[in-house]
Amino acid sequence: MQKKIWQENEVTELFELPFLELIFQALSIHKLNFNLDELELCSLLSVKTGGCPEDCAYCPQSAHYKTSVKKESMTSLEEVIIHAKQAKQAGAKRLCIGAAWRNPNKNDLPKILEMIKSIKSEGLESCATLGMINEDQARELYEAGLDFYNHNLDTSPEYYKEIITTRTYQNRIDTLDNISRAGINVCSGGIIGMGEQRIDRVRLLVQLANLATIPKSVPINKLIPIEGTPLADSSHIDNIEFVRTIAIARIMMPKSMVRLSAGRSDMSQELQTLCFLAGANSIWLGEKLLTAANSEPDKDIELMDKLGLKPMISA
Numbered sequence: 329m330q331k332k333i334w335q336e337n338e339v340t341e342l343f344e345l346p347f348l349e350l351i352f353q354a355l356s357i358h359k360l361n362f363n364l365d366e367l368e369l370c371s372l373l374s375v376k377t378g379g380c381p382e383d384c385a386y387c388p389q390s391a392h393y394k395t396s397v398k399k400e401s402m403t404s405l406e407e408v409i410i411h412a413k414q415a416k417q418a419g420a421k422r423l424c425i426g427a428a429w430r431n432p433n434k435n436d437l438p439k440i441l442e443m444i445k446s447i448k449s450e451g452l453e454s455c456a457t458l459g460m461i462n463e464d465q466a467r468e469l470y471e472a473g474l475d476f477y478n479h480n481l482d483t484s485p486e487y488y489k490e491i492i493t494t495r496t497y498q499n500r501i502d503t504l505d506n507i508s509r510a511g512i513n514v515c516s517g518g519i520i521g522m523g524e525q526r527i528d529r530v531r532l533l534v535q536l537a538n539l540a541t542i543p544k545s546v547p548i549n550k551l552i553p554i555e556g557t558p559l560a561d562s563s564h565i566d567n568i569e570f571v572r573t574i575a576i577a578r579i580m581m582p583k584s585m586v587r588l589s590a591g592r593s594d595m596s597q598e599l600q601t602l603c604f605l606a607g608a609n610s611i612w613l614g615e616k617l618l619t620a621a622n623s624e625p626d627k628d629i630e631l632m633d634k635l636g637l638k639p640m641i642s643a
């Protein structure tokens with residue numbers, strides 16, 4: 329079947345639907361493609377924190393801003409293995425390792441490849457988020473067994489320059505192309521609540537759904553405003569608008585995992601439930617994301633119990 333090319337006006341119309349109609353459509357599509365009682369659990373570990381040369385306005389790891397995050401040296405392979413064992417025991421099916429780089433250099437990549445092999449040998453899927461990747465690096469990552477690569481588009485092409493100036497939107501799309509051509513699954517999404525307008529959310533979703541390869545995993549983040557970053561004083565996005573964005577991601581990318589990503593630490597159980605009703609079927613597990621706080625594991629287990637959700641074994 330030919331891939332649908334989404335137009336901005338179609339997505340704008342989805343945003344304008346009565347909320348209950350939108351949720352009904354998203355939930356119906358979710359039920360057609362996934363088991364409604366399953367939630368994908370993934371774990372995240374920063375293996376190189378802080379001192380990043382990029383200037384992403386939301387990120388406390390950028391060397392451009394004075395934040396509480398300090399530059400650290402690379403995590404050892406042993407620590408990654410310990411984290412992988414703990415993640416597996418907690419029910420995670422995938423471990424994503426993240427490094428605060430513009431791109432990996434030739435000295436660091438071999439260490440990352442070893443980490444990927446170790447994650448795989450613990451029986452977990454592997455994912456990495458390491459900045460920009462060229463074709464050769466993508467091939468090396470694939471050969472090491474990397475299952476997913478995360479590289480978010482963040483926002484619309486039009487709003488992007490307000491958020492990042494040190495690399496272009498096209499740089500990001502090129503990395504995603506290199507990743508998918510190498511045979512690695514693409515994980516790409518965005519951040520909602522960075523001061524963008526609804527049309528930027530429309531355009532972000534159009535970009536994601538129209539990529540040459542539709543991302544298999546789509547993280548939808550709610551901005552965590554962090555002191556010291558340019559977005560520290562951003563006003564919060566309306567929760568219903570956030571849920572609408574998730575529902576529309578589900579409708580536009582029916583077979584993708586839609587991850588309710590950063591921002592859960594400040595969400596009530598009821599708001600998270602609304603996001604699951606709208607089609608989110610994946611979360612990060614663990615107290616910490618790369619550097620920001622995440623929802624507490626006990627609370628996640630409690631909510632999953634209440635909702636009758638069980639960890640997804642395979643997608």
Ligand code: SF4
Nearest residue numbers: 380382384387390428
């Ligand atoms: S989001 Fe990634 S690339 Fe951007 S500043 Fe933070 S660590 Fe660097």
